[in-house]
Amino acid sequence: MHTLDGPERHVLFLNWRDTRNPEGGGSEVYVERIAEELIAHGHRATLLCASHPGAPRDETTESGLRVLRRGGRHTVYLRAALLYLAGLAGFGPLRARSLGRPDLIVDVCNGLPFLSPLWARCTIVILVHHVHREQWPVVLGAFGARIGWWIESSFAPRIYRRCRYVTVSAATRDELALLGVDPGRVTVVYNGTPELTPDTAPRTPHPSLLVLCRLVPHKRVEIALETVAQLAAEFPTLRLTVAGQGWWETQLRNLVDTLGISDRVHFAGFVSESEKHELLCSAWVALTPSLKEGWGLTIVEAGAVCTPTVAFRDAGGVTEAIVAGETGLLAHDTADFVAQVRSLLADDVFRHDMGKAAQSHAAGFTWSASGNRFADLVRAVTDDGPRPAAGYRTP
Known part of the structure; x- marks a missing residue:
């Protein structure tokens, strides 16, 4: 069990899916394992994601991670903003109590981000697993690909221009640099590996x-x-x-x-x-x-x-x-x-x-080491308390 080396923080992860989702993959594993590591460090963690058949609306895992499932694959983005703003404004008591007021939002971008700097009044970190330049045409076709790529390559970097980035490889950090994201604002936190026999x-x-x-x-x-x-x-x-x-x-x-x-x-x-x-x-x-x-x-x-x-x-x-x-x-x-x-x-x-x-x-990649690095980032970006909607500016 880790010890808390700073004040307890409530970290809200925004991701379009969770590991129980039939379409869940490595991105979802990463988010939930990092959340569990932060809980082991003494923080609170909530995951807001899309609902899917067979999964409860609200759930707390054995590790203490609270999972809130709202909306669908596309509407979860809007539901995240509405749920946060309901709590901030103090109305909708049931919704406000279910989410709480996070100290830090980890906005997970799987091609499309949650655009949390536009509506959240707390510290924001954007998590990018990889850049989707090659994938947009495969998934959406030519017209949809142009829109998706514009959002990811132009619009999102502008919205998150004052936020800290996290990614899972140096390769993605280099790709983000091509989109105008200063590598000095990007922290690489690798995936861990479960202990397998x-x-x-x-x-x-x-x-x-x-x-x-x-x-x-x-x-x-x-x-x-x-x-x-x-x-x-x-x-x-x-x-x-x-x-x-x-x-x-x-x-x-x-x-x-x-x-x-x-x-x-x-x-x-x-x-x-x-x-x-x-x-x-x-x-x-x-x-x-x-x-x-x-x-x-x-x-x-x-x-x-x-x-x-x-x-x-x-x-x-x-x-x-x-x-x-x-x-x-x-x-x-x-x-x-x-x-x-x-x-x-x-x-x-x-x-x-x-x-x-x-x-x-x-053997060189463990979730404990990844969790320690992410916990260091949480402490660094929240030491000065909540920040306005523009997010975190690197010194």
Whole structure:
């Protein structure tokens, strides 16, 4: 248990999803683990996110994190502002009591921010996992992409110009600098890695690959499927497990049929933490074909159980989650991706040595260390008490 090295602060996290959301991913894991670490440091933490079927409206987790679910995927942004302003004005007693008055808001930007500097009268930190330049066209098409990119690249930096930034990799800090955000205003707080036991499940007796992600277009699971198709003749017993769920699953299943690899691919759907652990342990190689990642949490989780990962060199934070050529392999294009996977499947010694190096690398990233760094930031930005809506200005 950590000790509180300053006054207790109430930290409000604004995120569009939580880890119980069917579309939740690494971003949500990061937010909730950091919140739990801040609670361990003696602070209070609340998460305001979108509601979803099967989840209670209000919930307090075992760690003490209070989760408030309001609105939907798009309306949660407006609901956050209204709920905060209701408490500030002192009317709507039930709503005001449910939220309270935070000392610090952590505004999580997953492409679209909550624009909290426009309506909040407290210290604000904006958390950006990665810049979405490449993802906007994939998700929204040409017209929507122009709007989304304008908000992220021009409008948001202006709104948050006096706020402190947090990101999960130096790669994202560099990308933010290209948008005009002074690197001196950006604190890098890496993801931690849960304590995983490598021998929880044995390796499969046959060559096996694992993709663990949300099933959405920008994760590019298609590349993993194409890899299996191209390597099938060379590795007749090769199998791929796709763990995760999402609205793009039908298209992926159709591609499996088109490629003629339905007997080689298993869609596992949503998996529990224990099931995920077993899959990571049993796979020979993990694949992260994603277009962009702020960090690549599953890469380090795989490394923790001696499973190396193949990803793309231009996919952002994965270049820090992987030490290229030592703990995993980074590809330049799809053909190179297939070649890198082949090299790991074909050489048992190479794969084993890389897995052991990946485990050593993963050991350097702990949630405790990340929590300590975030707690230092909380103390630094709130030492002088609440600030006006313009947010925090770096000295």
